[in-house]
Amino acid sequence: EVQLLESGGGLVQPGGSLRLSCAASGFTFSSYAMSWVRQAPGKGLEWVSGLSGSGGSTYYADSVKGRFTISRDNSKNMLYLQMNSLSAEDTAVYYCAKCSNGDYVYYWYFDLWGRGTLVTVSS
Amino acid sequence: DIQLTQSPSSLSASVGDRVTITCRTSQSISSYLNWYQQKPRKAPKLLIYAASSLQSGVPSRFSGSGSGTDFTLTISSLQPEDFATYYCQQSYSTPGTFGQGTKVDIK
Numbered sequence: 112e113v114q115l116l117e118s119g120g121g122l123v124q125p126g127g128s129l130r131l132s133c134a135a136s137g138f139t140f141s142s143y144a145m146s147w148v149r150q151a152p153g154k155g156l157e158w159v160s161g162l163s164g165s166g167g168s169t170y171y172a173d174s175v176k177g178r179f180t181i182s183r184d185n186s187k188n189m190l191y192l193q194m195n196s197l198s199a200e201d202t203a204v205y206y207c208a209k210c211s212n213g214d215y216v217y218y219w220y221f222d223l224w225g226r227g228t229l230v231t232v233s234s
Numbered sequence: 235d236i237q238l239t240q241s242p243s244s245l246s247a248s249v250g251d252r253v254t255i256t257c258r259t260s261q262s263i264s265s266y267l268n269w270y271q272q273k274p275r276k277a278p279k280l281l282i283y284a285a286s287s288l289q290s291g292v293p294s295r296f297s298g299s300g301s302g303t304d305f306t307l308t309i310s311s312l313q314p315e316d317f318a319t320y321y322c323q324q325s326y327s328t329p330g331t332f333g334q335g336t337k338v339d340i341k
Contacts, residue, residue, distance in 0.1 A: 146330075148278075156270075156278065156321055156332040170328040173235070206277055218284045219325045220268040224277035 113137030113223060115207045120228030127197050127232070133190040133207030133225060141165070141185035144210035146221065147192045149203035149230075159205070160192060164213040174200075197232045204229050236260050236324050240333035246341040253309040255336045257322035262302045266326035269298055269307045272335075273318045281320075282307065312338070 119131040131147070146161040160181040161170040169181055180193040190207055209223035237260035247253050257267065265285035270278040280289045282298035285305055295310045309316055317340055322333040 155335045156272075156323075158323075158329045158331065161328065161330075172329045211283070215325070215328050215330070218266060219330075220280055220283040220323070221270070221278070222280050222283075222289070224279070226277055 115209065115223060115225035117205065117207045117225045117228040120205065120230045122231045122233065123197055124234050125198055125232055128193070128195045129197065129230060131192040131194065131205055131207075131228060131230070135188045135190065135207075135209070138209070138223075140183075140188040142213055144212060144214050144219070145183060145190045146208045146210060147181065147190075148206045148208050148221070148224075149201075150206070150227075151200075151203040154203075157203075161210070161215055162190070163215070168214055170215060194230070197230075199232050202230060202232045235329060236263065236327060236331055238322055238324060238331055238333035240320075240322060240336045242336060243334065244337040244339065246339055247312050248341045249312055249314055251312045253312050253316075253338060255307045255320055255322075255338075257300075257305040257307070257333050259303045259305075259324055263324050263326035265301045266324055267298075267300065267305045268323045268325060269296075270321045270323065271316075271318045272321065278321065309338075 116134045147159040162181045178196045182191045204227040206227045207225040208221040212219045267285045269282040272278040286298045319335045319337045
């Protein structure tokens with residue numbers, strides 16, 4: 112079955128760190144770029160970070176640049192998001208999303224989403 | 235970053251109505267525009283990509299049009315399962331910014 116399954120969310124104190132994971136199955140993981148998209152409670156969607164299929168190109172939203180690091184292990188079909196220096200503004204459901212292409216070029220779109228994992232930053 | 239503005243932010247409609255949602259971008263993006271549907275507590279679902287291409291499995295009552303800076307998502311005859319929030323997203327440049335969403339609810 113083609114699916115994405117996120118894990119690693121939870122409650123963390125301001126200034127803390129958390130590592131999210133996304134397990135992919137049912138498709139050739141290394142052929143596709145992947146992303147993390149988040150949604151704060153009651154708010155819209157925000158693209159957080161992306162990574163090409165090879166792992167050679169990374170992209171970050173300004174709001175997380177320097178604090179978050181995206182990575183992947185193509186041998187394990189896993190995507191990760193290391194989040195440091197967390198603040199209340201990072202509280203959100205974090206979705207793992209598969210890109211239609213190997214990189215964020217030409218006509219790309221998110222054609223597969225996970226169910227999301229909730230990150231709550233609070234003291 | 236490219237800004238996307240959807241209108242309206244919300245609308246009330248009845249089953250069978252024709253519904254149109256607009257997305258305007260802050261700069262020209264050719265046809266690099268996607269549409270997603272999100273139901274409460276669910277992940278988004280791709281409806282339309284490249285402005286007017288229907289994703290496999292999506293009902294034909296959904297259609298997209300536009301290019302440059304102005305885009306439209308149309309639902310030709312609203313069905314009960316279509317009550318949801320709809321987002322546009324540009325893929326012209328990274329970050330692939332989203333519009334703020336349009337909530338479609340029952341009149």
